[in-house]
Structures are given as C-alpha cells and as structure tokens.
Amino acid sequence: MQAIYREVVLSISMFSLLSATLLAMQPAPTEQRAAQQPTTQRAPDAIDSVVATQMARREIVGLSLAIIDDGRVVETRAYGTITRGGTDRVTPSTLFQAGSISKPVSALAALQLVDQGALSLDDNVNDKLRAWRVPDNPFTQQEPVTLRRLLSHTAGLTVHGFPGYAVGAAVPSVPDVLDGRGNTGAVRVNVLPGSIWRYSGGGYTVMQQLVVDVSGVPFPTHLRDRVLQPLGMEHSSFEQPLPAARAAQTASGHLLNRQPVPGRWHVYPEMAAAGLWTTPTDLARYAIGVQQMFAGKSSVLSADMTRQMLTEQKSGYGLGPAVASSGATLRFHHNGRDEGFDASLVAYAQSGDGAVVMINGNDNSRAVNRIIDAIAKARQWPDWEAPKPEMVARAPRTSRLPDEVSGRYEFQNNNMLTLFVQDGVLFTDVNGLRDEDWIPTADGRLVSTDRAVSFRPVRDTRGAITGVAWTSPNGTTRQIPRIGPLFTVSAGRDPDPHFTVRFDSARVHLATGGAAVTGSPLLTEGARAVFTRPTMDFANVSARQFVISEDVRGRGIERHGHAIVRVAHYRLQTAGGERLVIVHVDADGRVADFDVVSR
Template sequence: MDLPQDWVSLLGELDRQVSSGLLSPDTAALPELMSSYDVPGVSIAVGHVSGQVWAAGFGVMAVGTSAPITTSTAFAACSISKHVAAFGALRLVQAGVLDLDADIGEYLTSWHLPGREDQQGVTVRQLLAHTAGLSDTWYRGYAADRAPSLLQVLEGGGATTTAPVRPTLLPGSRFRYSGSHYSVLQQLMVDATGAPFEDLLRTLALEPLAMADSSFDQQFPHQRPDRVAHGHHGGGTRIPGGWRTQPELAAAGLWSTPTELLRLDLEIARAVSGGSKLLDRDLATQMCTPQIPGGTYGLGTELDDRAERRRFGHTGLNVGYTCFSYVWPDSGTAVAAMTNSEDGWELLVSIRAAADRRYATTRITAAPPADVAGRYVLRDDYPIDIALTDGQLTFAAATQQPVVLLANPDGRYRHPDLDLEVRFVRTDDQPYVLELRQEGVTQTARPAIQQPEQPGLSGSVVDEPRVTGR
C-alpha cells in the first residue's frame, strides 16, 4: 500500500459535487475546491492498522495571513468529541465504574434530570446512543470571557444560549441526535469519578493513544495560538477571537489533528477484532452496532454498513470548523480531514467519497444477466423492464425508451445519461430485487408477481416497494 502516491492522485481528481458516490467527469483538484468553497485551510491524514501514516496540510491558518496549515496544526474536532468521549465512557464501563444499562440517577450528584419522578429510567447507553429523548440542542460556543459553566448549560442559566436540558421524548423510543445527551454524560462521568472531564479523558483516551496535540481543555488553543487554525464563517469571514469556547466538552469541546484522530478509530477497529489493549472486543462491538434496529448510530459512533461503503467514525460541525474521521474496517484504513471553515463540508464529502471508492473493499457479486431480466415495479404506476438483448442488459422505466446499461467491475450498472446506479440484490433464495440509487437515495423495485387468473378478473398484484434513503 503506497499511501502518499494514492492520495496525491486522489486529491488531484475529486468529485466537484458528490451525489451517487461514483467518480463523475466533473472533477477538480483539492486547491480548486478549496477556492470554490472559500475554505482557507484543510488538514488530511490517512493511516493503516499496520502503522503506516500519510498526512498533509493545505492552505493557511487564517484568511489574510501566510501561516501555513501543517500536520500538527490543531482544529476544533466538533462532534468527533462525542466519539472520543464515548471511548472514554466505555473504558469506565470496562473498569466497572459505570454500567451501560444503569439508570443515570445512580451516578449524577451535582445535577438531576428534571421531571424524573414522572419519567421512565434513562440509562448511560441511551445517552451514548442519542436515544434518551433529551432536549434537541446544537452548541454554538461562546467568547472565552462569556462562557457559562456546564451546570449552567444543563440548567439554562447564566450566559447560556441554549434551552435547559429536559426530557422531551420517551426514553429509548427512537434516535434523535442532540448534544444535550453528551452534556449529561459529561456531568455523569465527572460525578462518578470526581475528576475534571478534561483530565479524565486525557487519562482514558488521549495519553494511551499518544494524542499529545489533542485536548479537551478550553485553554489549549490560547496556550499555543501559533499552532491553531482560526475558524471562519461561510465566505471566509474570520471568527472574532479566532475560535469559540465550548463548555460542552463531551459534545463539542475537543481540539485535535487528523493524524491523532486516526489513532482512535484504528484502535477501535483493532478492538472489534480483539486486538486492543485498551478496549475489549464486546464493548467495541457494541460501540459499532446500531442501537436502534435498522439505525445508523452505535455508542458514540456513526455507522454505514452498506457492503460497498462499510465504515464507522464520526463527523463534526462547530461554528467555524468542519471535520470527519472514519475507518474502513475491511481494508484496515482510516482517513481524517479537518477544515477551518463552516463551508468545508462539501469539500470533505468529496474527500470521503474518494476514500469510499479506495477502501470499501467488499464488492457486489455480479448477477447473471439472464436471471434478472423481467419486469420490476417501483410503484403501481411505475414499471421498470429489464431485458437481455445481444448479451447486454437494457433498462426501460415507465414510458421511457430502453437504454443499454453500462456494467461496472463490481457488479453494479450505470445509466448512460443519468446519475443513476442500478444493482440487482438477492438474499437467500428470494428473487432478485432492483435497487436504484440517485443522488444518494436508494429505492427498491420488486419483481412483478403474476397472480393466477380468477373468473372475471385479470391482471397482476404488485408488492408494495421498499424505499430507503439517507
């Protein structure tokens, strides 16, 4: 594996606008995309479980300066903080300090969730999985001299700009992403151990993973201002003071670099395989398992388990910054990227799509063309006909004329003119179903099922289609 050569090539040909995940003819090099989206700086790192790492910085630490982004430049890690905090919490579970399925009231002493006497129990697991049903909150940060305490955030007091943390949904009933879950987790971990959160996470995660350029301490960027990327609003406007302070440390308060974020995800990948000295296999597996059936979030971990895109990690957006850190377990490779701009997400999606194509190694087996020919139904009024003509599959949707599908080596097909990806999927002994992916949305068309004719009746009955999307 030649990481430097791989990524010099990949960053020279990124999708300008990602939709299906397939490389389109509309590509651009990284510097061009940075200019298009007014992103001053980007830092990228790629690592393998073998220990090989490649990292590079691009652009400047702040608009109007010439100070370059380097591989040791720190950025706000935004909601990747939750991923690291969850790792620390699971290490406390492993040590017997916390129980995943215990009521949070067993640990909280400094603050209590209001209305608990009328509520079902809220557990540590539900906080980690965003299923506790707490207030819907996104944290925007504060000027350093106006930041409230965490208790004020929980209570809605002082200078806080967010509502008090309250139960608003039935605990465990569904997933709803909210920073308030991790603010409660932060206070719970502090109360359970008696240690300041930034010290606790340094001991549980940062020091064991050699993350020396990372910290939850909000004084960290002030202590090394020449090595911190300044945040920017859309259009390249600098954040007054350079960055904002986040008292909600577990939810959004980590400072880090891509090179160091890789270490966490690669350690989790090792743990899932039973090869970590820090986290046992069972807890790591739970971390990477959807906590709601069919969901895409584990314990502090974003999950994508599609065969051609299997990865886990976390994304993040704070005022002034965007980032992601993911591992592709099938290839043992992780990629992290951070920008100092709120407009950085489109750029990051292009980088992540390139990594998907390179590292999601599980491939789809091509269906024998003769086995998939026939009529499929997306809706009662939308038939799709697949035919085998001169050895090629043709596709005709509703009233459209047939077109020849273009075969990919991985078993998928493309429409020659549209942003449409087609694949045929079969599980066990069931017939093939037709999956259509357009702009990241997947729809399923099922075979038309012919029913035996009855006296006075003719025609067919069609299964109701399953539609999925992200």
C-alpha cells in the same frame, strides 16, 4: 454514443487543465509518509486535484487530512493557510476543532467506566450523578435515562448542539449549561426515553457530568490520562479554553460566508459534545485504536465493549460513533462542526482502512465528502460506493431550461435548494458559493455532473414551474416544491402592503428577542418557540424594499409546524450591510419563518 464519448473526453481534459491551474494557485501540499518522518514534496495526484478543486470552488482557507491503511497512518497532507489572507501554512500538526467528533472520542471514557464496573449501560444515570441530576417528569417515571441511551441519542433529551462562547466571554459551568443558564435551552427529557432517535448534544453533556462525578477528576484531565495519551493522541486536548502554548498551534475558524470567527474560535464548556482540539493524525490514531480494540489487541477498551459500541442501537448510531454495513466491511464514522470548523472521520473496523479530513471553515456543500470519495477510490476501500454521474447526451446550448428552473426550492423541511445560472451554467448555490453543476439533457432533465441525480421541472396548467421532480441515485423520485425566484429579479408592486407593515413590526420583535417574540401575535406559535434570541440581521434597519412575492398555497411547504401559503422577498439596509430576506407566511398572515440569503 460517439457524441456522449466526446462530451466525457472534453470534460476530463478541461478538468485536468482546471486542476493544474488550481494547484498552481494553492500552496503546495505537504505530506508525511509516516507520522514520525519529515515532510516531503511529491508530484500532485488525483486526491490533490479533487482537494484543489473543492478548496477553490468553496473558498476553503485551510485543510488537513490523514489516510489510514492496514491499521497505520500512511499519509498526512496539509493545504492552504491557518487564516484567510495569511501566510502561515497549515501543517499536519496544526490543531483544528473536531466539533461533534468529540462525542465518539469522549464515549470511550464512559465505556471504560462500564468495563471497570463503575457504571452500567442500562441503569438510571441519576443513580451516579451528583453535581446535577436529570429532572424527573412523567416520561422518566416510565423509562429511565441510561448511559446506553445517552451515547446513542435515544434518551429523549433536548438541545441538538451548542454555539460555543466568544473568547473572553463568561463561560457557564456544566450544571448551568444543563439548566439553561448558558446560551442554549435547558437539557430536559420531553419524549419517552428509548422511544425515538434524536440527535442530542445535551445528552452528551449529561454524560460529561456523569464521567466527572464517577471519576472525581476534571473532564480534560480524565480524557487525557485515560483516552488521549493511551491512544497516542499527543497533540489533542479537551481543555477549554486552550492554554496559550497550544492556542499558538491552532488554525483560525471561518464562517459560512468565509469571514473569520471573531477571536479565531469559540470556547465550548460542553467538552464531550464539542470540545476536542486535535489533528487529523490524532483522530486517525483514535480510529486505529478502535480497530485494535475491536480485534482484542488494546487495553483501552475490551473487545466485547467495543463490539457493543459498534453495534447499531437505532437509526445508524452505535454507542458514540455512527455505524454502517456489517461483517468484514463494518465501518464507523462521524462528522463534526464547531463555529468556523468542520471535520469528517470514517474508518473500517476490520480492514484497517480510513481517513480524516478537517477544514478551518464551515461548509454546507459536499466538498469534504468528495475528498473522502477520492481517497476511498485511490486506496480501493472495500464496498465504498463513490457517486458516479450519469452519462447523458447534452441538450442544445440554446436550451432555456437552466434559466427557467433558476430559483429556490424546499428540498426538505426548512432546507432550501438554490439553483443559479452563471455564464450559461446551472449550478447549486450553497451559502453563496458554487457547488454542484447541472447539465440540461435532450429528454428535458437536468443531470448532475457529480453523481447519479437528476430532476425535471413540474409545471402548472399555465406552464409556470411550481417545483421539480427529483430522482435520487436509488431511482426514487419525489416532488420538491418551488419557493420562489432569486433576488436577481426586478422589484415589483407590493400586492399586500398591509402584510409588509406587519412584517416591519414582526422584525422589530425578532430583533429584540425574548418576551417581544414569545408575546408577538405577528408570529406563529412555532416561530415564537424558535426565535427567542435576538435576530441580529434585523437590528438597525434603515430601509426596507419589497421585491416580489409568490403564492405557494398547496405546494406542501411547511415551516415550524405551519403550512406556508405565501413567500415574500425583501431587501433590508442595515448597519451591517444589505440583507436579502425571504419571509414565509401562513394562512393567517403571520410570519412562520424567514431566511437570510446571499442571492
């Protein structure tokens, strides 16, 4: 036990030193004790330390947050700059895109119309739609698309999300979006309404048209008058694109590789699904408004309708927000992503606690979750279970385990886990940046320094690692198959030059898109259905080098409905720079999927 205690003390000391260094590197955070009071400086605290660590490790350019306590905005903090390499600081009034947090805010407008008797939760929405209607088919003839199903992602509609449009590009109307004449497919019912939960931004775009048809008012105007202004969200707008005066108050978006979004951000005609510009303070006011509605103290929405909104319909979703727990600890939450922006909101319906975090970057790590965990701990939220790392005895420094497990694994279907070693430390690589660290233990496991998660290698009869046995915080263990090594390995001899020639032709088809993809015999049926748009990573290839391949037959890897038997790695030289490509091959030698990676 003494050795373990020394390890923890040393870790805390090193973390304190690191946090102090990172805080010196970052622009000093600003704060408002209440929304109306001036910005003041203060001594850094535990929340600042976590924010600084995550911003530095994940190269987050700018971040803004708001903290709710007892139904009030008690703190706002802002860090970093509005654009990479710039000097203009993020402030609590800097505008960010809310992404899918637009959905629960927009849902209030539809539920108000139900409160007023202009809409019903359970009638066929085609009874009220005018400018566009949900096309009938055998599924809708059995079950209707209703507002309840639109808001809870159970209407059976397609189109998960929307990429938006470059600033200055032609933007389609909402009916054109719904009929697939934009940059996404047509929004259609392809499964029995009410039978399953499936996230659908397309469904919320139908809801947007429904609100416009029933109210007779443009969506941004209706939301401003009926939702944003009554809730005190004075800095927020659904206008797409923003007028010049508001655009001057925005942060610039940054992609997963931390490069700026061309034109600073995208335009979203799918306003209900992804079109809200706002601040953490304004989103906190939305959350406080919901808390007041739930208590029957708001005229925006009745208490009865609010309780329906916060009642789980299916798979953890209410009518707009996601919901968790019950009774005194009932909370509502939602995450958001637009091109170059991520956001997260969580609040308790009864206790009056909550927080909002917004960043001007896309990030696939747990960075924002860690910041919310730090806020929850500091504010002592009821029943919040922040991750706690396991206390372990470290293996000798000479352990070869980190180097042995370095590589890529199929964490979930079409979701890779990348493990990388640098300076003797094994960590999770997320989009080319360091995320979660892993400690080798004396009992042959690797344990997270961040949460109670561990894994141990799974080997075949020859001793080669074919996967890992992953143990989650709840104690369950599952097998995660290995995909292959990182691109740090030396290039080897190509065991199947014939397939490489086929891949050369397949990537030309993928770069072309359209009929070249849908008619390609070199791609699986699943790939032909998914990759209809041109793959720009495969455009203008000047050279291709085979690196390595791995036989993964029997490991249970599947991509787009096809079992994978081999994974091949290639380096491509393109006009846009080097591309590291992993190609997933089925038993018929066809390309089932590919990944463009950073290591």
